[in-house]
Amino acid sequence: MINDLPIRKIIHVDMDAFYASVAQMDNPDLKGKPIAVGGGGTRGVVSAASYEARKFGVKSAMSGRLAIKLCPELIFVKTDFERYTEISKRIRNIFFDYTELVEPLSLDEAYLDVTENKLGFPSASLIAEEIRQRIFREVGLTASAGISINKFIAKVACDYNKPNGQHTVNPEDVLQFLADLDIRKFYGVGKVTAEKMYLKGIFTGKDLKAKSLDYLEDHFGKSGSYYYHVVRGIHNSEVRPNRIRKSLAAERTFNENLSSEIFMLEKLEHIAEEVSKRLHKNNVSGKTITLKIKYSDFTLQTRSKTLAYFVRDKAIILETAKDLLYQNTLNNSVRLLGISMSNLNTKPQKTEPLKENTVSVQLQFKF
Template identity: 80%
Template sequence: MLSDLPIRKIIHVDMDAFYASVEQMDNPDLKGKPIAVGGSSKRGVVSAASYEARTFGVRSAMSGVKARRLCEDLIFVKPRFDRYQEISKKIRKIFYDYTDKVEPLSLDEAYLDVTKNKKGNPSATLIAKEIRERIFKEVGLTASAGISINKFIAKVASDYNKPNGQKTVNPEDVLPFLEALDIRKFYGVGKVTAEKMYQLGIFTGKDLKNKSVEYLDNHFGKSGRYYYHVVRGIHTSEVSPNRIRKSLAAERTFRENLSSEIFMLEKLEHIAKEVSKRLTKSKVAGKTVTLKIKYSDFTLQTRSKTLPYFISDKSIILETAKDLLYQEKLQNSVRLLGISLSNLNTEKKAKQIKPKKEVSVQLRFAF
């Protein structure tokens, strides 16, 4: 029962078209124009699109060639991740003025638990409004926010009044809100899953709620139980300010497909160097090296090897990646290579973080 669960005041803040908005802020000539952060070449991919570009159907993860077809006047801008990180730090500094329970998901979004907050403000709605106003005043960008009793609903709500808006889903409104929601709006339901649900006659939260846990388990495996609970407003994951990194990776897409392992060795060296650099910067090491191979037909393959000791040195990462490359014959020409390191020495720290005890409260909760 929802009333038996601990009710928190969770805010999900999501910056509006973050990368593109930063570029428009830094270059006034780009304001009001359709821009895409990313590459326009044959291999280029859109990292972010301004709202002006989105009206033409341009979206992140879309190929630059397709984006150009959709919008002839599209302006491509090279990404500046150092700048995005700089802005992200300023935004997070604002978050920490309200609570230490901040869980960043990426440079442009984060969860905040303001059940108890530094301002002593009982209204999560007013806190979210104040945070958004400060971001605009102090940073120059707009943000949207979702406010509710748990992370799942707050995440869904933050997309409701984008851009530059917010939505609060009060405790008593949670179930009606979820029942009326289009199944495509459920966080965790991707395009393929949505199509499968449509085929099963599941179009809204209400349709999903009418299915038994056994039915959902049979059709969606482990995810079935997740869908069964979230549509009932049950999502007990806490805002975790101590999220432990579980892997670290780097990858590269090539202008031309590579057809021989010999041509890939130089590329792997650059990727291994980048992974080592990131490991050193994060002060971590790992045991499991994974080689990611994406073929010209977009088939994806991974090959992994676990070492008996932690590594962060470029030479060892590279040698292990080479072994994995030669482990078996390539299936096709290759368009992308990546190296990741997992089984990090941060996992010991994760085990030491003990979950806090929760106290159940009534649904009458001021939002």
Template identity: 70%
Template structure:
């Protein structure tokens, strides 16, 4: 099938169970055993789980207490973010051997545009294989990869042959692949949205494709247009080496639950100070202050207020956060508080980039994947 939009050669590289794999690599006694990075107490949270632990249903963001119940032999290790960053930098340097168009999503995954690459290799599939081998040789860790015509499909493809595998979706395979794909596998469709789609009779990409743009807009809001296009293989977002943040935030999890707003004010002041430092370091300001509250039962509540002007200083952030705190009574004791600033002054630049994408000349490239 010929697409009337720019095709690219995109690789999505995702390290396999990164934090847990680092711990198993650095401590051979942990190899082959169920490992969780994080805390195992009632207040602890799993940051990452090894594949051995995942067999027991242990997942990231799960309570350490529940994880231990699911897997009594689970071994908890404290996170070592300096070590993870060190290895992440080594991996990223390998990416740069092939292209400067590298968009990190986190310490353990990134998009690479190798349409034009430093090696002059026309095969994105072979490039991905080389990169994965170099990562293994350099770090002793495995990575998986997805290769296709855009970021969306490459991201979905990288999960197919995990761990330590890769999957290429060639241009002529894209439409059939998306039509047969379980809706839960679509990147951007979470658990709640998937359940909503199920109730509407949408179980696969083919079902989704039957729905009109108007229906999807009305049912899913802004996301409706995204779903309409990606199921048709349309996703024109470029790999951006310097990602423009949509929000900046800071948060704290407390060793003991807080049951009164009075006790939270001091913590909010510390959080606002950290947020101010991050904003000033990045020279960013924003208009929308969001207060994040996580209760002792792990339910999450957010409250937001948009100001008529940009702010970045602690006093105004804290003043607005306090207002949001007292906006409604707390339903339970609180284990985490966070403050973020959105509607940033970087969004004009983001809008200009998106317009450039839409206005670019549509070309048809011949691909050798």
């Protein structure tokens, strides 16, 4: 089927070990050494790890205790989000020199649509290379990039030559690229889903493509349609410069487990204050308040309440969180409390749905 829409030129840029690399850049004594951001103490959790630390198996979301066991020479450094935000803005300004269609995913990665770019460059690959060179020259950090016809393939391609590299999947190579792809590398296929797919004989994109839409929807629910289309190179999500924020949250992990609600109330007050500050900073309010409780045995529980009006006031957030805390008895002592605000008063703009496109024909399109 001939595509009646122009194939887009999408770049996914991902900074290499961003938090850890910033720490090493700011402190030359840390260069070449295994470091972990966060994670210090007996109850800490690793936020990020340098590539030197990753060689020992240290990775994000790992407990600091396990990380130091894997890498006895590991150096812990504190998180510094003000610094990360400052660096992220400088990187983003480089992106804007090429296109206004920049969709940040986090402080350290973003999608760029350079189909129509400010400099009139015909090659997305050359734009990605120049952006990476400028980030290194002007900021002092390395970045990796994936380039292809849509966001899904660009993101997958970005991991191919990390760190400090890039990979392009040209339009004519998309279907073979996806067919050869390990199912674990499909963005959106987590560990549990991958295991489920293995049991059904799905190990690569080729195996996935052999399954019908009905089969995938029967076995994987709503995600079945997503898997059916992306393995055929169909992913029409546009690069959206103004992503709609769906929630705001803050949480705290305690040095010692808390067993009494009285001690938890003080902690909740600080957390509610932080949530309120973030709501004011982003100029949004919300209706649904959720209390997150993680017990000492690591089981997780959430309790939510939706108000009849939008709020961002600390007092209301705190009182609602207190009500949720007393809603049920606690199952155990508590190691973490969190408050999140969702159902925000952000109204997404309606856009016309894109028609399904395919990559079954080769176009004169320079990547």
